[in-house]
Amino acid sequence: MPDPTPEPAPNRDPDPVAVSPTDAEQVEAAVAEALSAVAAAGDLDELTAAARAHGGDRSPLSLANREIGALPGPAKAEAGRRMGQARRDVAEAVAERRAVLEAERDAAVLVTEAQDLTQPTSRRPRGARHPLGLLVEEVEDFFTGLGWTVLEGPEVEAEWFNFDALNFGPDHPARQMQDTFFVDPPEDGLVLRTHTSPVQARALLDHGAPLYVAVPGRVFRTDELDATHTPVFTQVEGLAVDEHLTMANLRGVLDAMAVAVLGEGTTTRLRPAFFPFTEPSAEMDVRCPVCAGTGEVAPGAARGAGAGAPSAAEEDASTRTEDPAGEGVPCRTCGSTGWIEWGGCGMVNPHVLRAAGVDPERYSGFAFGMGIERTLMFRNGVEDMRDMVEGDVRFSRQFGTEV
Amino acid sequence: MRVPVSWLAEVTDVDPAASAEDVAAVLVRVGLEEEGISGGDVAGPVVVGRVLTAEPEPQKNGKTIRWCSVDVGEAEPRGIVCGAHNFGVGDLVVVSLPGAVLPGGFAIAARKTYGHVSDGMICSSAELGLGQDADGIIVLPELLGAAAEGARPGDDAKALLGLEDRVVEVNVTPDRGYCFSVRGLGREHAHGRQLDVATAFRDPVVGVAGPAGPGSRGVVLADERPVDGRPGARRVTARVVRGVDPGRPTPWWLRRRLVQAGVRPVSLAVDVTNYVMLLVGQPLHAYDAERLDGGLTVRRAREGERLTTLDGVERALHPEDLVIADGEDGARAVGLAGVMGGASTEVSSSTRDVVLEAAVFDPVSVARTARRHRLPSEASRRFERGVDDAMTAAASQLAVDLLVEHGGGTAEEGLTDVGAPAERPTIALPVGEPARLVGVDYAPERVRSLLEQVGCAVSGGPGAPDPTGGAAASDAWSVVPPSWRPDLLQAADLVEEVARLDGYDRIPSVLPRALPGTAGAGLGGLSPRRRAVRSLARALAEAGLVEVASYPFVAPERADALGLPEDDDRRRALRVANPLREEEPLLRTSLLATLVDVLRRNTGRGADDVALVELGSVVLPAADRAPAPRPGTAERPSAQEEAAVRAAVPHQPLHVAAVLAGARVPRGWEGKGRVVDARDAVELALLVGEVLGVSLEAVADPGRAPFHPGRCVALRVAEGSPAAGSLVGHAGELAPRAVSALELPARTVALELDLEVLLGELAGPPRAAAVSTYPVVKQDVALVVDAGVPARDVERALRRGAGPLLEDVRLVDVYVGEQVGEDRRSLAFSLRLRAHDRTLTAAEAAQVREAAVATAAQVTGAVLRGA
Numbered sequence A: 001m002p003d004p005t006p007e008p009a010p011n012r013d014p015d016p017v018a019v020s021p022t023d024a025e026q027v028e029a030a031v032a033e034a035l036s037a038v039a040a041a042g043d044l045d046e047l048t049a050a051a052r053a054h055g056g057d058r059s060p061l062s063l064a065n066r067e068i069g070a071l072p073g074p075a076k077a078e079a080g081r082r083m084g085q086a087r088r089d090v091a092e093a094v095a096e097r098r099a100v101l102e103a104e105r106d107a108a109v110l111v112t113e114a115q116d117l118t119q120p121t122s123r124r125p126r127g128a129r130h131p132l133g134l135l136v137e138e139v140e141d142f143f144t145g146l147g148w149t150v151l152e153g154p155e156v157e158a159e160w161f162n163f164d165a166l167n168f169g170p171d172h173p174a175r176q177m178q179d180t181f182f183v184d185p186p187e188d189g190l191v192l193r194t195h196t197s198p199v200q201a202r203a204l205l206d207h208g209a210p211l212y213v214a215v216p217g218r219v220f221r222t223d224e225l226d227a228t229h230t231p232v233f234t235q236v237e238g239l240a241v242d243e244h245l246t247m248a249n250l251r252g253v254l255d256a257m258a259v260a261v262l263g264e265g266t267t268t269r270l271r272p273a274f275f276p277f278t279e280p281s282a283e284m285d286v287r288c289p290v291c292a293g294t295g296e297v298a299p300g301a302a303r304g305a306g307a308g309a310p311s312a313a314e315e316d317a318s319t320r321t322e323d324p325a326g327e328g329v330p331c332r333t334c335g336s337t338g339w340i341e342w343g344g345c346g347m348v349n350p351h352v353l354r355a356a357g358v359d360p361e362r363y364s365g366f367a368f369g370m371g372i373e374r375t376l377m378f379r380n381g382v383e384d385m386r387d388m389v390e391g392d393v394r395f396s397r398q399f400g401t402e403v
Numbered sequence B: 001m002r003v004p005v006s007w008l009a010e011v012t013d014v015d016p017a018a019s020a021e022d023v024a025a026v027l028v029r030v031g032l033e034e035e036g037i038s039g040g041d042v043a044g045p046v047v048v049g050r051v052l053t054a055e056p057e058p059q060k061n062g063k064t065i066r067w068c069s070v071d072v073g074e075a076e077p078r079g080i081v082c083g084a085h086n087f088g089v090g091d092l093v094v095v096s097l098p099g100a101v102l103p104g105g106f107a108i109a110a111r112k113t114y115g116h117v118s119d120g121m122i123c124s125s126a127e128l129g130l131g132q133d134a135d136g137i138i139v140l141p142e143l144l145g146a147a148a149e150g151a152r153p154g155d156d157a158k159a160l161l162g163l164e165d166r167v168v169e170v171n172v173t174p175d176r177g178y179c180f181s182v183r184g185l186g187r188e189h190a191h192g193r194q195l196d197v198a199t200a201f202r203d204p205v206v207g208v209a210g211p212a213g214p215g216s217r218g219v220v221l222a223d224e225r226p227v228d229g230r231p232g233a234r235r236v237t238a239r240v241v242r243g244v245d246p247g248r249p250t251p252w253w254l255r256r257r258l259v260q261a262g263v264r265p266v267s268l269a270v271d272v273t274n275y276v277m278l279l280v281g282q283p284l285h286a287y288d289a290e291r292l293d294g295g296l297t298v299r300r301a302r303e304g305e306r307l308t309t310l311d312g313v314e315r316a317l318h319p320e321d322l323v324i325a326d327g328e329d330g331a332r333a334v335g336l337a338g339v340m341g342g343a344s345t346e347v348s349s350s351t352r353d354v355v356l357e358a359a360v361f362d363p364v365s366v367a368r369t370a371r372r373h374r375l376p377s378e379a380s381r382r383f384e385r386g387v388d389d390a391m392t393a394a395a396s397q398l399a400v401d402l403l404v405e406h407g408g409g410t411a412e413e414g415l416t417d418v419g420a421p422a423e424r425p426t427i428a429l430p431v432g433e434p435a436r437l438v439g440v441d442y443a444p445e446r447v448r449s450l451l452e453q454v455g456c457a458v459s460g461g462p463g464a465p466d467p468t469g470g471a472a473a474s475d476a477w478s479v480v481p482p483s484w485r486p487d488l489l490q491a492a493d494l495v496e497e498v499a500r501l502d503g504y505d506r507i508p509s510v511l512p513r514a515l516p517g518t519a520g521a522g523l524g525g526l527s528p529r530r531r532a533v534r535s536l537a538r539a540l541a542e543a544g545l546v547e548v549a550s551y552p553f554v555a556p557e558r559a560d561a562l563g564l565p566e567d568d569d570r571r572r573a574l575r576v577a578n579p580l581r582e583e584e585p586l587l588r589t590s591l592l593a594t595l596v597d598v599l600r601r602n603t604g605r606g607a608d609d610v611a612l613v614e615l616g617s618v619v620l621p622a623a624d625r626a627p628a629p630r631p632g633t634a635e636r637p638s639a640q641e642e643a644a645v646r647a648a649v650p651h652q653p654l655h656v657a658a659v660l661a662g663a664r665v666p667r668g669w670e671g672k673g674r675v676v677d678a679r680d681a682v683e684l685a686l687l688v689g690e691v692l693g694v695s696l697e698a699v700a701d702p703g704r705a706p707f708h709p710g711r712c713v714a715l716r717v718a719e720g721s722p723a724a725g726s727l728v729g730h731a732g733e734l735a736p737r738a739v740s741a742l743e744l745p746a747r748t749v750a751l752e753l754d755l756e757v758l759l760g761e762l763a764g765p766p767r768a769a770a771v772s773t774y775p776v777v778k779q780d781v782a783l784v785v786d787a788g789v790p791a792r793d794v795e796r797a798l799r800r801g802a803g804p805l806l807e808d809v810r811l812v813d814v815y816v817g818e819q820v821g822e823d824r825r826s827l828a829f830s831l832r833l834r835a836h837d838r839t840l841t842a843a844e845a846a847q848v849r850e851a852a853v854a855t856a857a858q859v860t861g862a863v864l865r866g867a
């Protein structure tokens, strides 16, 4: 801070008054005058001028200092000490004052340089990943964590891999229920794969047993696009074939996957089902994360809210609501059943192992497939499948690079 | 399959307190997925009423309403307005009183109409959800027959009509054909409740036997062309019932059950066959005996043969279609076997004599015929999944009994029964197999008992006397599945039965320890390829692109819009035989072909600045592709067969494509931003190479659709890689013609790269060189070259001339103008020089600069500016 009570303006160009080095009073007076000029310097330029006037080559103190050499012995020593002290005092005062003035100047510059950094900029706009790809990566990471290998396969696939090798006989009703896109002409035996399962057969032929693989990919079925269906969708398939693998191991993997993808406290259940390539077969359901398995949500509750670990009471409660007129309203996510179908699974059918040259009496295995679109719907509260399909940038931007 | 709970309860023990939801839950437990629950949607006061008066009142609109007084068991009759006329004074009717709610949420209230206060409603069948036919008001004795006796005004009509009965609909998987019947669902329901079928389940065909003697109508099995060696009909029976009264209606309860099951009532004979089919799963067909010429012949269709089916459609038959025929040597086809009967022998309102056919047809033959004629029927659905071939005669007898009871007439004391049930397989089930596959230690006696519940005959196994005297028999059971389970063929099938009857919820959860790296990616995990693709997707997102995933279907015209030349390989696309949209039958050969649609969708929704990227595969069929063979699956295909299957699958490289339109840097308070241009596309294309560790170089390419000829580069692998020179893709601005044909924003830029080349060149871990700590020397140089010389060539020459002391070179200025002359331009480069072992002297630096300039001069004709 500058001195609030300014001295009278200093003499900027003082007449050099002769100072004798032997005259202590004169020296003191010169020093006092110098100190006062230094103290009065209001900025760095004035300080430089004052320093020159009182400490420069032509200043009275410098001139007096030069006379010391001509003095006789004892006087010379005394004058030397006096002048040395005088000049040090002046130099120190200048340095101190300079430090103060420099700090003041720097602070003033910072004030004038201030900017409003709240003005938004977009110098490097960021894009976004598609959430389906991000979710697939999460699932892949779960499996690589278990030591499984991630494999891929072709989308246009030989019918043999998509059906025959998976125990779909040529006229099996299940082959019709797959709603297959056939490549023209159909006799050429090419289809758009209806599931990622053909990679099971490819992997078994390529690597044999033991085998632990996860297979993400796009699959195709002749469904019209609407809020809950898309003809092109994403699956993640798992296949493990080894000695001593059981349905209990299948269940162990599914439970761990549910927790990894949907969070701590998620539970699954298996229901008997049918798939040509597994025997025994099961549908896997996960507890609805929206209503925590109760089948109902609070009236007006936002979809997607209310997920979390169910309370002990909820665990004990029925998985189905009988009373839609009660406190809550039916949960739309799970159709108020408390459970959401997550995919199909089962023990690899011996026919499939045999078609791939694996001995079903020595090896057993399990396989499962899970829909990523559906998972994204109930995991992230996406209400309309079309949002995942249309490519509107506003949809993907909600996710950025994490899902 | 839809089953009323009341009907199910007739064949199996349903918990009296169970709701329809509980019944569905029991069925879910054994693998019958719930599709829906219906019925039971009539609530409130719906009562029996007797019409006391019915005064006709003509209205101005030409209608005549009736003002009725109806006794509903209260002190005073109610006044009700009714528009129908098919009832009279004294009739017992059904009345919904104010407060009742009918199906569809239709609430009844007293209301003013036609000048009266109508205090309720006299109901029709349709209004109560009892059927589609709106043929007027229900008159209870007409509808219920004897069941209406004793009904009095005020009685609860909901109970009388079974309106509280609910219907459970379940999805039947293809292996469980027998569940397309109340019989099958009843057995499964007993399993679901873990009840003993011997006491809890009452099989409707048990104890039902047909006559022993032969019938008057013969049946000849004459399949000359069996499919895959299996005859088209395994067993066919025929019964005759004579003198049925065509005027007799189908009893109310039977019609009601058909409606509940989703089957439309037609006539007594037809309704009875449908009822028995729903009850036991045996499809039956009723012929008008008078219109049927002699006996039945089962044969394949003849060349050029035609048949008009019951739905009135005349069909050209295929030689593989199995038909039922009559006449001399089966001259005339009268039905598509197992799919639909023919119109010529259909029972009609005058039919008195009926021939009932019950048969078991080959599933594959029926499936193909149903598919060929796009004629899925209730019958074909069951035959495709397998019908119990042991109950043919019994099912037929059930139908005969109903026809006689409700239609009068007499059954002929004879049964034509040709063919025989299939031989049942004997399946060896090792004792340890259920535990090996399921992971639950089932006790042997439990396994045996569960299989017996299913209906299997189980012999051998632990403790069983071994007929051969050896020890082997005790290690395995011999299991013969029941006639209604043709799906049980191998040990694993039996294991599923054990597991599901014991309950899947009893299976513990045990995470297996996987053997890592079983499919070749080191110790498991992501392949380098998959990791690289992830890095790329992330980098492009961080570079401002939004990832999308478009459908791969394109229209043939898209190639024209993109301006692809006639001989462009990208015009050779696979076609989908059954596309979702007829106009988009092709599979894309380039991502841009479908990505542009996503761009247009975004701009159409008001987006100004759009930058999209897609990572996906395209399908590039070979010009001469061979069909994919389909080797047998009993064992591993031969190496040759396997190779042929794989080779038939077309090349499907992974591509990356991007389109950008609008501003790359949006307008803001700092300035007007920056509009995207071709250089953005080129920079992003180069970024792809950089991320994947394979450097790319851009070379002008004036001949690549859909790009602007003057603003397009080809991207090739740069020198230093084994794949150097390989074409990777293109980047630049889209040609104006393509932009307008595709209705894109002007100056849209794009890139598309084939990632397979790059992913094939992934280098291993990068090698790091030592970082020099000696000072840098900067040298600037301005070179004048012909306007047509690409900057990249000049830069390359500078690099080569400067040699190893050059650390970096950067183009810092481009000048075109008078000072350098016409058709010339000046390119200013900044060079950074540094040695790894010493401080460079000024003389050395000057030398390097001179050498760089000299090479540039030699290669590109560059001259130092101002020299």
Ligand SMILES: [Zn+2]
Pocket (backbone or CB within 6 Å): A288, A289, A290, A291, A292, A293, A294, A295, A296, A331, A332, A333, A334, A335, A336, A337, A338, A339
């Ligand atoms: Zn829910």
